[in-house]
Amino acid sequence: AALPSAAAPRAAPVGGGGGRAAGGGRPRPRPPPDGDVLFDVSFRDAEFEVVETRGLATHVLTLGAAAEALLMLGLCQRAMELASEYSKGRIAFGQPIGSFQAISHKCANMAVDIEVGRYLCYKAAWLHGTGEPYEMAARYAKAFMGEATARITRDAIQVHGGVGYIDDHFVLFPYRLGTAAAGMYGAAHEHRRAVADAVLA
Numbered sequence: 001a002a003l004p005s006a007a008a009p010r011a012a013p014v015g016g017g018g019g020r021a022a023g024g025g026r027p028r029p030r031p032p033p034d035g036d037v038l039f040d041v042s043f044r045d046a047e048f049e050v051v052e053t054r055g056l057a058t059h060v061l062t063l064g065a066a067a068e069a070l071l072m073l074g075l076c077q078r079a080m081e082l083a084s085e086y087s088k089g090r091i092a093f094g095q096p097i098g099s100f101q102a103i104s105h106k107c108a109n110m111a112v113d114i115e116v117g118r119y120l121c122y123k124a125a126w127l128h129g130t131g132e133p134y135e136m137a138a139r140y141a142k143a144f145m146g147e148a149t150a151r152i153t154r155d156a157i158q159v160h161g162g163v164g165y166i167d168d169h170f171v172l173f174p175y176r177l178g179t180a181a182a183g184m185y186g187a188a189h190e191h192r193r194a195v196a197d198a199v200l201a
Contacts, residue, residue: 062135064185066124069141072149072181073114073121075174079156080110082171086160097159106155113148120144136198139191146188149178 084107087098097103120141127134153175157164164171182188 058135061185062138063128065142065191066121066128066134066138068181068184069117069121069138069145070125072145072178073117075178075181076110076114076117076145076149076152079153079171079174079178080107080114082174083107083110083156083159086171090161103159106159110152110155113152117141117145117148136195139186139195142186143188143191143195146182146191149174149182153178 084098087103087107088096090097092100098107120137124134124137124141127137153171156171157175160169160171163169166172
């Protein structure tokens with residue numbers, strides 16, 4: 001059942017301007033890729049005032065991108081660990097499947113992507129922690145991890161074979177959460193476009 005609509009909140013005045021928002025009046029559930037319960041929320045005729053500046057919004061989005069890249073790094077690390085454990089224990093044709101080139105190369109590619117991503121993510125975090133400009137570093141990390149996460153989590157599922165596609169299997173969790181994280185705070189192509197603009201400026 002739909003949740004009852006809440007009274008329209010009034011934002012604290014921090015910037016200039018304001019207005020009224022028109023739209024629906026109750027939350028609408030939407031299916032997320034990672035299994036969480038999410039809602040689209042809109043307000044009808046809600047009074048509002050501008051509470052941000054462009055600088056604040058950019059800071060929040062940049063910090064979010066860096067944090068989300070670190071989340072994806074952890075998901076990729078776990079996906080690789082699951083794939084490695086399975087490939088060493090699963091026996092086919094009298095030997096572990098990890099001894100076959102197709103499987104071993106997938107695991108090697110995962111490791112390379114993770115090490116590159118680790119450097120990019122840690123550099124962005126280090127720059128932020130030392131008070132240095134870190135916007136471009138965060139974009140590098142988010143762009144790379146957005147694409148690497150798709151590759152790594154997909155390959156981890158494929159290493160598991162048919163069992164990897166069972167809904168409650170552990171290896172599906174990094175894939176689902178990683179798919180959702182890849183679109184948060186800017187997708188990979190959006191960050192690549194910003195990097196390209198800076199390089200070609």
